[in-house]
Amino acid sequence: MSRPLRRLTPGMIEAFGPPLTPEELTGSLTLLERQLNRDMKCPAGKNQVYIRSLLAGVGTTRPRLALKCPLRRDIGLGPEVFYEHIRDVCCNDPEKCEAWQALKERYVVT
Numbered sequence: 001m002s003r004p005l006r007r008l009t010p011g012m013i014e015a016f017g018p019p020l021t022p023e024e025l026t027g028s029l030t031l032l033e034r035q036l037n038r039d040m041k042c043p044a045g046k047n048q049v050y051i052r053s054l055l056a057g058v059g060t061t062r063p064r065l066a067l068k069c070p071l072r073r074d075i076g077l078g079p080e081v082f083y084e085h086i087r088d089v090c091c092n093d094p095e096k097c098e099a100w101q102a103l104k105e106r107y108v109v110t
Contacts (some may be wrong), residue, residue, distance in 0.1 A: 016054060016061055017082045024064050024083055032065055036086050042094040044071045044103075049086060071099035 023032060029051045036049040049067050053060045065083045067090065073079040077099060081090070094100045 016056075017064065017066070017080065018084070020062060020064055021083050025062075029063055029065060032083070036065065036083075036091055039091040041092070042090045042097065042100060044069055044100070045086070045090045069099060071097075071103050075099055075102045 033049050033051055037047050040046050040049070045067055048069075049065060051063050052066045053063045065086065067081050067086050068079045069081055069090075070079070072081070075098070089097050
């Protein structure tokens, strides 16, 4: 007797993250991970990019790039960000990141 498939709850869908990007689907995740860690401009993200997949019922999700940001957790946001955010914000312009801005507001150099 087979077990019925569980329905995905909104929390489960959120945990999987946004859809995979074409770069993640066709490129080498290991090379992308190394490049993102090398290009990282945000101090909180230095060497924090990793390849992740989640257990999902019968199997696992497709591997993807993620970063668990401690600054986001501090301001009440979900800590994980994915490839496009890492590439566009963490590695390109951390000033666009609301978590980075909140940290700068809390710790003013005197």
